[in-house]
Amino acid sequence: MSAVSGASVVVVGGGASGLSAGWWLAREGVDVLVVDAGIVGWEASGRNGGGATHYQSPLFHEEQRLWPMMDEMLGYPTEYRRERIIFATNEAHLAEYRHMAETCIGLGYHASFLDGAEVRARVPFAGENALGGVHFHFGGHANPQRTVQAYAWALQDHGGRIRQHVKVTGLTLAGGRVTAVETTAGPIGCDHVVLAAGPGLAAIAATIGIEVPLAPARAEMIVTEALPLMAVGGVDGNGLYGRQTLRGNLAYGGGPHEWLDLPDGRPTGRPSTPVLAGLARRLAELFPKAAHVNVIRSWAGVIENTPDGRPVIERLADPDNLTLCTMSAVGFGLSPATGHALRDLVVDGRCSFADLDKLRLARFAGLSPDWRRQQGWVAAPAARAVPEVV
Amino acid sequence: MNRMTPPPAVPGRDPAVDPKSVAGMHAPATEHVELLVVGAGPAGAAAAIAAARAGLKVKLVDENPLTPETIGLDVPLKFGGRATAAVQNPARMLEQVLAADPALEEAFEAGVDVALATTCWGAFLNGPGLGTLAGPVAGLAAEGRAWLCGFDRLIVAAGARDLVLSFDGADQPGVVGAAALHALLARYDAFDGESLVVLGSGPLAVAAATAALDRGLAVKALVEVLDTPQAPADAVAALAARGVEILTGHVVVRAEKGAFGVAGAVVAPVADLAAARAIACDTICLALGTVPMVDLFEVAGAALEMDPGRGGFVPRRAGPNATTRPQVFFAGDCGGIAGDGVADPASAAADGRRAAAAVLASLGRAGEGDVLVGTGAADDEAGAGAAASGDGVTAGILAYRRAWMAALRAAGGDEVIACQCEEVTRAELLGVRPPRYLGWSSPQMDRRDLGTLAADGPVDPDQVKRLTRAGMGPCQGRRCREQVALLVAEATGCRLEAVPLAGYRAPVRPLPLAVLAALPESAAMTANWEVWFGIDTQWVPYDVIGTEREAEWLGANMHL
DSSP states (O other): OOOOOOEEEEEEOOSHHHHHHHHHHHTTTOOEEEEOSSSTTOSGGGSSOOBOOOTTSTTHHHHHHHGGGHHHHHTSOOOOEEEEEEEESSHHHHHHHHHHHHHHHHTTOOEEEEEHHHHHHHOTTOOTTOOEEEEEEEEEEOOHHHHHHHHHHHHHHTTOEEEOSOOEEEEEEETTEEEEEEETTOOEEEEEEEEOOGGGHHHHHHTTTOOOOOEEEEEEEEEEOOOOOOSSOOEEBTTBEEEEOTTSOEEEEOSOBEEOOOTTSOOSOOOOOTHHHHHHHHHHHHOGGGTTSEEEEEEEEEEEEOTTSOOEEEEOSSSTTEEEEEOTTOOTTTHHHHHHHHHHHHHHSSOSSOOOGGGOGGGGTTOOTTHHHHHTOOOOOSOOOOOOBO | OOOOSOOOOOTTSOTTSOTTBSTTTSOOOSEEEEEEEEOOSHHHHHHHHHHHHTTOOEEEEOOOSOOHHHHHTTOSSOOTTOBOGGGGOHHHHHHHHHHHOHHHHHHHHTTOEEEOSOEEEEEEOSBTTBOOOSSOEEEEEETTEEEEEEEEEEEEOOOEEEOOOOOBTTTSTTEEEHHHHHIIIIISOOBOOSEEEEEOOSHHHHHHHHHHHHTTOEEEEEEESSSSOSSOHHHHHHHHHTTOEEEETEEEEEEEEETTEEEEEEEEETTOTTSOEEEEOSEEEEOSOEEEOOHHHHHHTOOEEEEGGGTEEEEOOSBTTBOSSTTEEEOGGGGOOOTTSSOOHHHHHHHHHHHHHHHHHHTTOGGGGHHHHTTOHHHHHHHHHHHSOOOSGGGGHHHHHHHHHHHHHHHHOSOSEEETTTTEEHHHHHTTOOOGGGOOOOHHHHTOOHHHHHHTSOOOHHHHHHHHOTTOSTTTTTTTHHHHHHHHHHHHTOOGGGSOOOOOOSOSSOEEHHHHTTSOOBHHHHHHOOSSOOOTTTTSOGGGTTSTTHHHHTTOOOOO
């Protein structure tokens, strides 16, 4: 494998966050290199629901500001479409969705409440079981696979570099600074490192004594053959998240995850399981008028979570040329804004558009080394008691 | 919104484990067998019979007769819209499939649980990335419902499917594969065509032409891009004697289009494409090769490897008929296409018996398999031949595919559809164009193609799929993946053998939501189903974190 020449900024991890950071840096002329152990966007960044409506995040406003401009800014299509609808088939869900809408309205966004008939009028596949819902006149969804490649191409168009199939094995510290990224293709010298390696972040940070508590897990999705397009493709409910693609396929996920033990954070397999039938069951309930449509594929992705399920986005004080980013399993939709924030941290030392203080790593100081077991986030033994069937 | 109260304890689940995780949630299988055999062709039937006679509890499933909808999707074979209305009648089809194969009757008599018109859409085993199953299970579906069948051992005997390379007009009714033609003629008695032009001149093409002639159909020509026929001279001469024109050094330029699909094949000498002429026919049969049907192996997590001598991607052998998954075995063509690529029921059955013996040995019950020994030494020799990574007749298989691809591109250009489901042309694939319905164009996009993609590293067909949608439709690349691999190799200058396999995932057959929805679900899953991880603190609005209002949002969930 040929050696990789150094860069001013080395981004470790070509997922949505790392690629977006690389793009933001490259477009203002920073000498940036994104290194990925496999193919860019190949892991969870390219295997998710594509949602772009994250009101819980400090990056929310920037997420909403950027998405409508992304195609033009990148020069490649992301398939972004605005708006979302969520609707309920039971009262508990309806209350939950209304609470979600009130939160968004409180943040200054426009959401309208729908009764069952209004849901059916806006969601052609909804049935008589639709009780009501919410139309979010903001937010939206994009095609993850197209978007990650768009980031990669756009950063190259601005002079940034991508190196695939190079695995980062550690960091080199000298004089209190990271001076190089150690890789399977040799050391890569750098002035600054952005660690955005998903589940693999922890093992890399640990090589210089920085503990980032992360637990990887596998989650599943299904996709159907194409159906006629709904006016709003981002429709959720019934324990599912997902979207109708612009081709017409219904791509939906949700349901139980499986915690994994991955010594270096790299997925060893991404199998689907019979959980895919649970997804089909709920999708058929959500869209009774589409219950006849064929499921043509399922897939799974591996994502990492911090102990509180919230991101770590921080430029460290020591070493002060290392910036960490894990989005704790909610990274794709926020990625335009995450990249902007990472650019700000690298170049200016602080985020220009949002307070990120509550997302510092220090909140986990004093966490028990045994935290995964204490939270029950453990990789299960192969065989378990047989559950009762409904 | 406050869901701080823990969910009720679920019987049988470990209270120390995250209740929202899948541990302890998978429903038990509806049935359990010691051996599940998928595919009731000669290999699968022989395996099931041998194992049942040795005392195993065996279930043999076969998706035939397929539903008309599945046939219409060209899954698993390239039926090309040439099935008669007879396939609309399930009872007639069931009768026909039974009558076509005496081994099924024998299997019934041996005590095998034979399930026809039953699809195996997945096989799930603990392994990398999955450790929560109580045991190996297969997803089955029939009569509008899905269920799980647990197994100790699985023999996949799924056979081979058609190799499809395209030309102008190949997306209309009347372009069928040789394996599909065989199924429609021999298994279903439901072929809706009268006159054929066969592409290819190897043993597979000769067998297809002969079978058609024997049924009283007209075979107008064999078309071969190479200068010499690929089948033995006497076999080719026999066809010529029956009136079949043998056109070596020729390529199909396009299919003529009529009201009912193909109305003719326009062929031309490879060296003089201007000298094209039309041959009237209603069917063009692709007999360029078949490909081992490996989708279930991949779903089961068995390693695959490219072996041109065995027809393409095949399960990596971990012992006689064994895959790298100790519970999963292969029999027949799906484990590697033997010899000259023509289905040989006797050697397939022998391979099935070997697979049964391997299963019995793996269960420590080899002694009960005496009944198997009677198959004789000839079987073992045939097996050795079938198993060998041969450099015999099929050694040039990839070169043959490349020669056909080059001739088809020279004759028909790249504005020809390569992925029929998504209507992606060869040119769009080579240019990694976004799908036409996006209406996207930009100077940046115009500078990108497969070549520039390859500059960033070896190109995976799944990347091409993500960008162009080629292989993303209902047939999941069963009609285009070999062509995609050929184009990727050609455009990126890599060896065809080095192009990775585009992934297969469950369900390996298209299945309606409502059918999968019928799969039994555990009470634990129903009670604990969450949109996302169900982490109490994950969806608390940022401004609220650390304030006294935080409790209002704990346990909130997120869709969107």
